[in-house]
Amino acid sequence: MGDTGVGRAFIGSFTSAGGPGVVAASVDTGTGALTATAATRSVTDPSYLAATDSVLYAVSETADGAVAAFDITGGALRPLGEPVPVDGHSPTHLALAGARLLTAHYGSGSVSVLPLRPDGSPGPVSSVVRYEGRGPDPDRQTRPHAHQALPDPSGRWMLAVDLGADAVRVHALDTVTGTPAAHRTTALPPGTGPRHLAFHPGGRHAYVLGELEPTLTVCRWDDRNGTLEPVAAHRVLPDGAAGPAYPSALVVAPDGRRLWAAIRGHDGIAVLDLDETAEEAQLVATVPCGGHWPRDLALDPSGRRLYAANERSGDVTWFHVDQATGIPQPTGSLPVPAASCVVLT
Template sequence: MSTTGSGQRAYIGSFTSAGGRGIITAAVDAETGALTPLHATDEVPDPSYLAPAPDGRHLYAVSETSDGAAAAFALTEEGPVPLGAPIPVGGAAPTHLTLWSGHLLTANYTSGSVSALPIRADGRLAGPAAVLQHEGSGPHPDRQEGPHAHAVLPDPTGRWLLSVDLGTDSVRVCELDPVSGKPAVRDEVRLRPGSGPRHLAFHPRGDHAYVINELASTATPCRWEAATGTLTPLTETPVLPPEADGNYPSELVVSHDGRFAWAANRGHDSISVLAIEASGAGFSLVTTVPCGGHWPRDLTLHPGGRHLYAANERSGDVTWFAIDARTGVPEAGGSIEAPAASCVVFV
């Protein structure tokens, strides 16, 4: 296997219920960014989101089903090998996961909760899950009738966990309760009602965070103070020109040098290029480029920082782009077939 962070293998998650092949393993050309499919494993239904372990030896996946589960894999030359049966997360339709403080955390969209599963020394998952149930709602009658946790990720210091909830228009800042083993909310930060926050990414300096809003087609820069776990929303910026409509952004990623951010747009089927202010406190829309497919559910930056990848769910492909280091504008490079693609990660 490749060494951690070298990016010589890509793992593509997908929806098996929509014809996906499960988890596709692909080789990566570090110079061109090109992907070459190697094999696929479909032991786990709907592995829509993946997270590699820092040691590069294990891979974790949600099973985005109504029952909700998470699975662990050992990474081998023959592809991911399941480490036991999937473990129930105690929540419905987990859409996102992360590793934090010796646990696997999942954001469970339908049930509006966050679950924590201990990770054993051999990489296997243990149960039962400790579940933090979100409460609240928002003004959108169809999408915000209750909580809908959509993403969980630790801050750069590793002390805090941030949970982004589309249904309650808020981000919860959590710590891990040492007794119960589940996240404990220390603060709930409110965003504009009806904005529908979906995912969050940090500036490489760690002093700002950026929330992508699915229902409003905007992004919200926030000041982040790690010493106190304080998240402060600052502004809200459209990720598309004013005339664009019918769009639902899915993901936002930040360049390694903190000069640019890119947002994936489902509906507009594009990637927005955002120039970040030197302070990190705001950004402006530079341009948009076609995503190379339909309905980009995920956008990922290669660890080398030179290539960007879009998982286009409805057209069933993954496209890659070379990034102009001066302008931040992605240039299309190529694509591979990946039915019902939902995310890309690198090891």
């Protein structure tokens, strides 16, 4: 199990639904247990987080949209200035790309780039990419909905996952300014509603999780040419599974042997094994998420602990991952009303 020590976790929650905002927690690295140590409601609806060793970033998923930064070096959550507007509506995701932040905006179907100052705080938006398009779902796909934007492992490209248009949009990132330049668009099966993308640790494959259809699309990724090529699709639920299912988040094992997907509605975590090519995925099991409406997953660096942020039951559950089977076994939970995201540092 490794030596016992203390790590850090940060949890985002919807303040509009009674959440405490951003919660800092200590992590017992021997057991995986979380203990809340600090919290702040200085940001409205901090639904998604990203962190370095010294700075935590949170999007404010509001109609206006903003991003906030906190100094986390002293164990507290010290704001680094006021939240900065992102020039987009209802941001749902942010990611670090070198000395910049990328924010994806579900409401406006756009992605913004914000440069980071020397202290790590975000400056004003330097560029915005706005998308067009739609999908067949009359309720969820009448216009573009950028749900995620992240750099590829090489740092040369940005990939934006558009739930509204059933597409992943690839952009070249300017090495000096960080400005994204449209490169190509990869179409995914109509009506799948892609929400979340994760890279294989080998850097040659990416996995895209659909929200409107419980599917995982396996793609080859070429970082020389910036091409994303779908090669296979797999269901993340067993045949005959009852009830609605809205997959939300995806994590890949550090050794690249398997991945896990959170599924809202079904209230489960799907376990899929990957073969040596990283292109064939086999559904091994689905297990209860430990609560209701799992919105996010996080995996510790060892791949032995998995965390699920369960929004509607208001808790973060942690699991021990069986290294032979990949099946998560619940070992504890921390109450966090309206939990939406969990990150480990």
